[in-house]
Amino acid sequence: MSDIVRSLSTSGLTPKKQIQCWTEALTDLCGQFDVDPLEASSFEGRINYTTVSRLKLCQIEASQHRISHTVSRARLSEHPYVKILFQTQGISYFQQNGRHIEVMPGDCLAYDVSCPHTIISPSLTRHDVVIVPKELLQERGFRLARMSACKLSARTGTGRIAHDFVHAAFDEAAKLSPVNAIGVADSLIDLLLLPLREADAMFDRVGPEAMYVRAQAFIREHLRDPDLCIDQISAELGCTKRYLHMLFSDRGITVSDSIWHARLQNCRHELETQAGKTITDVAFSWGFSSSSHFSRVFRKYFGFVPSAIHKAQQGGLPSDVDLRA
Numbered sequence: 384m385s386d387i388v389r390s391l392s393t394s395g396l397t398p399k400k401q402i403q404c405w406t407e408a409l410t411d412l413c414g415q416f417d418v419d420p421l422e423a424s425s426f427e428g429r430i431n432y433t434t435v436s437r438l439k440l441c442q443i444e445a446s447q448h449r450i451s452h453t454v455s456r457a458r459l460s461e462h463p464y465v466k467i468l469f470q471t472q473g474i475s476y477f478q479q480n481g482r483h484i485e486v487m488p489g490d491c492l493a494y495d496v497s498c499p500h501t502i503i504s505p506s507l508t509r510h511d512v513v514i515v516p517k518e519l520l521q522e523r524g525f526r527l528a529r530m531s532a533c534k535l536s537a538r539t540g541t542g543r544i545a546h547d548f549v550h551a552a553f554d555e556a557a558k559l560s561p562v563n564a565i566g567v568a569d570s571l572i573d574l575l576l577l578p579l580r581e582a583d584a585m586f587d588r589v590g591p592e593a594m595y596v597r598a599q600a601f602i603r604e605h606l607r608d609p610d611l612c613i614d615q616i617s618a619e620l621g622c623t624k625r626y627l628h629m630l631f632s633d634r635g636i637t638v639s640d641s642i643w644h645a646r647l648q649n650c651r652h653e654l655e656t657q658a659g660k661t662i663t664d665v666a667f668s669w670g671f672s673s674s675s676h677f678s679r680v681f682r683k684y685f686g687f688v689p690s691a692i693h694k695a696q697q698g699g700l701p702s703d704v705d706l707r708a
Contacts, residue, residue, distance in 0.1 A: 387557045392429045401426040409450065412439060413496050413514050414462035419449040421505070433556040436568035437652065439514035440553045444472075444507070451501045462497040465515045465530070467575055469537050469546045473508030477501070479532050486534065491542050493579060494532035511549055519572055521634075522599045522645075533579060541577040548574050561656050565649065569603055594620060595630045599641070606645055609670040613638045646670055647684050650677070654692045662689045 391408050393401040402418050405428050409416045412432065420426040428445040452462065470486045477484040477492060479500035486492050494500065496514075537546040552571055559567060601619050605611045616638065617624045631638050646669045653665050666677035666689075681689045 388431055388433045388553075390429070390431050393427055394429070398425045401428070404428075405445075412441065413464045413466065414452065417451045417453060419451075421447050421449060421503075423447050433553060435552050435556050435559065435571065436561075436564045437516055437519065437648075438568045438571060439512075440549065440556065441512040441514070442509075442553065443512060444509045445504060446507055447505050449501060449503045452496065452499050463517050464496040465517060465520055466492075466494060466496050467513045467515065468492045468494075469511040469549065471509045471511060473504060473506050475508055475510075476503045476505075477532060478503075482532060484532060484534050489536065489538040491535045491537040491546070491578065492532065493535070495530045498530075500532075511546065511553070513549055513571070513575060515572060515575070519568075520576075522603070522641075523572065523576065523596055535578045537578075541574075545574045545578060561653055565652075591630055591633070594622065594626075595634070598627060598630065598638075602642055602645060606642070606649065607668060607670055609672055611642060611670065642670075643680065644684065647681055650681065650689070651685065651692070654689055658693070658696050662693075665689075 391404070393404050396404060398420070402420065405426060406416065406418050408428075408430055409418070412430075418426070423446060426446055426448055428443070428448075430441055430443050432439060432441040434440070468486070468491065470488050470490045470492070472488055475486045477486055477494070477500065479494060479498055484492065495517075497517075536542050548571055552567055556564070597620055598616055601616055602611070605615070613624050613627055617627050620627070627638060631641060636644075650665050650669050650671075653660065653669075654662070657665075662678070663674040666674050671677040678688055678690075
């Protein structure tokens with residue numbers, strides 16, 4: 384099964400503990416932030432959160448406050464996420480790169496978490512949030528260099544459909560098998576990007592960019608096929624292998640590496656979430672034909688062998704090995 388819904392609340396804590404609790408919760412979700420309750424004597428916050436594959440879905444309610452990701456914080460830690468926020472109650476004021484955006488109920492805000500920013504909420508706010516690893520967006524032609532905060536409407540059209548899908552995915556997350564969770568996550572990302580595409584915020588719609596997006600989509604759909612190769616992809620897209628090589632090399636990766644990296648990420652996720660599965664079962668289900676080859680490339684990519692995950696689940700992993708890398 385996929386992840387359960389977890390909850391955190393600052394209710395009943397001392398004011399100092401409330402800020403500490405909220406800061407730690409944000410750090411676990413997407414990075415380090417400074418939290419200020421403004422003029423209030425206490426801070427009341429509640430988060431319900433779950434995961435669908437590698438996406439984090441959150442329902443957040445908070446009293447008046449300000450959160451800041453500062454330049455000093457940026458030097459201390461990485462925030463490799465894009466956050467897509469749907470405001471459902473209250474007004475928030477977002478600031479990033481000299482831009483000031485007012486976010487009201489029915490608005491959707493998409494922004495790069497790694498770039499220093501501040502969000503001020505002068506009264507109670509509620510919002511639904513999807514935290515997306517940047518690499519999942521890069522696979523779909525997302526141009527990080529062009530990323531700037533973008534406010535869209537979730538009241539009608541694709542924005543509303545995307546928000547409805549987020550609600551449904553959150554409610555059903557605990558019932559999804561790991562395989563289905565990957566499919567739902569892929570669909571959710573593509574759906575969330577529809578309103579952004581309409582706004583022409585981050586995508587080139589035609590030419591090489593569109594072809595690259597199509598290639599990545601084909602790879603995701605056929606990732607479990609051990610025979611997946613550049614010949615299949617070029618035939619599906621109706622382009623030459625040379626052109627396909629060029630599309631990927633322009634992004635600093637080969638077609639083959641893109642396939643194997645995606646398989647390894649899915650293998651790691653499955654090993655971490657399905658303790659009963661053997662390493663061989665997981666490797667073969669994602670297109671590897673040799674468990675020894677799988678272990679070798681897994682260690683090269685992640686820095687530890689896949690069996691370390693099982694040892695960690697059994698409490699036998701040395702303390703200096705970090706599986707969150």
